[in-house]
Amino acid sequence: MISSASTSILNSSSSFNHGEASPFPDWFQEQQANAWDIFLKLPQPIRRDEMWRFSNLKKTSLETFLEASKIKNPDEIRNRSQGITDIAAKMIFANDQLIHREVSNLPEGVVLISIEEALKHHGELFRQHFMKHETRLGSYKFAMLHQAKLRTGVFLYLPPGVVLNKPIEIWHWVEGAHSAIFPHTLFVASKQSHASVIERFSSLSPDPAFVCAMNDLIIEEEACLNYASVQEWSAQTTAFHLNNTSVSKKGRATALQAHLGGLFVRSESDSRLLGKDAHSIMLSINPAHGKQEIDQRTFQDHIAPEATSDLLYHNALSDEARTIFSGLIKVEKEAHQTDAYQKVRNLMLSDEAEANSMPGLEILADDVRCTHGATSGELNKEELFYMMARGIPPQEGVKLIVRGFFQTVLDRLEEPLLRHCIEELLENHLF
Amino acid sequence: MSTLSICNLHASIGDKPILRGLTLEIPKGQVHAIMGKNGSGKSTLAKVMAGHPDYTVTSGDVLLDGESILAMEPDQRARLGLFLAFQYPMEIPGVTIANFIRAAVQSRLPQGEELEATDYYADLYSKMDALSIPRAFTSRSVNEGFSGGEKKRCEILQMAMLQPKYAVLDETDSGLDIDALKIVSSGVNALRSPEVGMLVITHYQRLLDYIIPDKVHVMAEGKIVLSGEKDLALKLESEGYDWVTAS
Incomplete structure (x- = not known):
């Protein structure tokens, strides 16, 4: 008898095998089957593809990864899921199973449920937003794999005008050697709602794993969402994080990606500015070390006029780490008076490390302000001398400088509880 | 023995000799001033004493209470009790003054001993008040966006917090208007004591x-x-x- 734990993810279209029935409605299952066909048909990306330039595609091979097995130790995982203490709600997933949901403090009308429940109780609303935008920064094939293999995920709906004073915390764990998981997140912040959410992605063991996570953040008129995604995958993990953000008129999205773990991490952030005076703030901190490769592709798509996008990515590279940043600001024809900013900074802490930066602009409108730039530099020796002249040992001084380098990004997060949480987590990843 | 002694010091940057046999003795409890034209080597002396890696000492010695410090790293010299107030203090983005000074104070504690945060902040705030530094400065990044006067006050704040045995003040007056000069000077004067020797480098x-x-x-x-x-x-x-x- 073949145990489910040893089934390759490439063997079958669905994650629901061995007599396990899919909890999803027919239309959803059909979409999943269709996604699987597309996944199979599409060729593996190659390095000649512009959207995969500089990528180490060998690290995206899927052959060795298996369907994640059922969690046997949910209590232990719940105990390990200690993050921010003062929160509005919490959900914990492990191997794409919901193992904890605490929502009693949420105001009436706020929906925070698993995707299977969302499909049962809020089918139309969910369907309206689910994977509405095509993945267009290179990983369409992997997005299709994600859709086919999706077992569960988070659906958050904030009704109009609701303001959450405390953050929501969501955990996604992976367990077991060569396990593959496909976490999905869909947030809909309705008109004038306001919330902060942190998603934590972690490995329970140092084993290799495969993750293909997607999230969609929908920010409607005058809504405000502070979002942080923090991954601490094991040093053997291949992870895709595919993020879509769309912001309507006078809406405001602040989304931070902190890639603290993983071996190969492909992160795509696609932000659409759909209404006048929409704001999208895109942040990332990446202390890349060892043989890590952090491959980030971004898109600031200005569709409506008078919107603002502001991207700030900081990479600190030590050992033989590699980073790739490729970012495009596109200002569509009608998007006059766009204000777009894009900055990536690479702090090189090792001669063996390699940072590739490809900032880009495509402007089809008149009367816009677009600034972009990429810098790479070594640690400032005079800063270090200044610190040592105060008695601070050099290794501590380097840490302070690197911490400061990331802090300038973290300071842009408006929710202090998220900021402090990430500051503390970062401490464990400063070499 | 309670002196900072500079004995026949020669130092170069690259092949270019800058210090050519400088001898000076600063006893604890005294303030000495060094004046000189631009290019006379005043700032080089300050940096060489602090251990800046760009300079090579070719001969001579610097003794802190009888102990040679030239083989020591800059951080060791500082922890031994030498303080340099920089002419051009560095800006360190993302590192708050509070955390920066805290790391410096922490570095002077024995291994494993943690600085008591409440005491530290009480000490920091009282010294900031004395130097007319607004408390909001604690959460600002070190020297970033500071005016000339704010930078120099911040240097004196660090000196007050670290309580060195010997302090070298490199052109602390440069870039200061008269009000800032008075505040900085009174801050320095407040630190004068029989336990501290000071070397004030100035052009004017x-x-x-x-x-x-x-x-x-x-x-x-x-x-x-x-x-x-x-x-x-x-x-x-x-x-x-x-x-x-x-x-």
Whole structure:
């Protein structure tokens, strides 16, 4: 008898095998089957593809990864899921199973449920937003794999005008050697709602794993969402994080990606500015070390006029780490008076490390302000001398400088509880 | 033994000698001033004492209470009790003043001992008040966007917090208007004690109206060419430096 734990993810279209029935409605299952066909048909990306330039595609091979097995130790995982203490709600997933949901403090009308429940109780609303935008920064094939293999995920709906004073915390764990998981997140912040959410992605063991996570953040008129995604995958993990953000008129999205773990991490952030005076703030901190490769592709798509996008990515590279940043600001024809900013900074802490930066602009409108730039530099020796002249040992001084380098990004997060949480987590990843 | 002694010090940057046999002794409890033209080597002396890696000491010695510090790393020298107030303090983005000074104070504690946060902040705030530094500064990044006066006040704040045995103040008056000069000087004067020796490096006599030195030394071409009492500074101000080097 073949145990489910040893089934390759490439063997079958669905994650629901061995007599396990899919909890999803027919239309959803059909979409999943269709996604699987597309996944199979599409060729593996190659390095000649512009959207995969500089990528180490060998690290995206899927052959060795298996369907994640059922969690046997949910209590232990719940105990390990200690993050921010003062929160509005919490959900914990492990191997794409919901193992904890605490929502009693949420105001009436706020929906925070698993995707299977969302499909049962809020089918139309969910369907309206689910994977509405095509993945267009290179990983369409992997997005299709994600859709086919999706077992569960988070659906958050904030009704109009609701303001959450405390953050929501969501955990996604992976367990077991060569396990593959496909976490999905869909947030809909309705008109004038306001919330902060942190998603934590972690490995329970140092084993290799495969993750293909997607999230969609929908920010409607005058809504405000502070979002942080923090991954601490094991040093053997291949992870895709595919993020879509769309912001309507006078809406405001602040989304931070902190890639603290993983071996190969492909992160795509696609932000659409759909209404006048929409704001999208895109942040990332990446202390890349060892043989890590952090491959980030971004898109600031200005569709409506008078919107603002502001991207700030900081990479600190030590050992033989590699980073790739490729970012495009596109200002569509009608998007006059766009204000777009894009900055990536690479702090090189090792001669063996390699940072590739490809900032880009495509402007089809008149009367816009677009600034972009990429810098790479070594640690400032005079800063270090200044610190040592105060008695601070050099290794501590380097840490302070690197911490400061990331802090300038973290300071842009408006929710202090998220900021402090990430500051503390970062401490464990400063070499 | 309670002196900072600079003995026949020679130092170069690359192949270029800058200090050429400088000898100076600063006993604890005294304030000495070094004056000199631009290019005489004043700032080099400060950096060499602090251990800046760009400079090579070719001969001579620097003794802190009898112990040679030249083989020590800059951080060891600082923890031993040497403080350099920088002419151009560095900006360190993302590192708050509170965290920066805290790391410096922490580095002086024995291994495994944690600085008590409440005591630290009480100490920091009282010293900030004395230097008229608004408390909001604690959460600002070190020197980033500071005015010249704010940077220098921040240097003196660090000195007050770290309580060195010997302090070298490199052109602390540069870039200061008269009000800032008064605040900085009174901050320095408040730290004068029988337990501290100070070396004040300045181009202008003006600073010495506020920080009255016990001795004044004139530096030219990498060494001390004349030493005297505090009125020497006044003479230099009125007559310039040429008569010193010509004699």
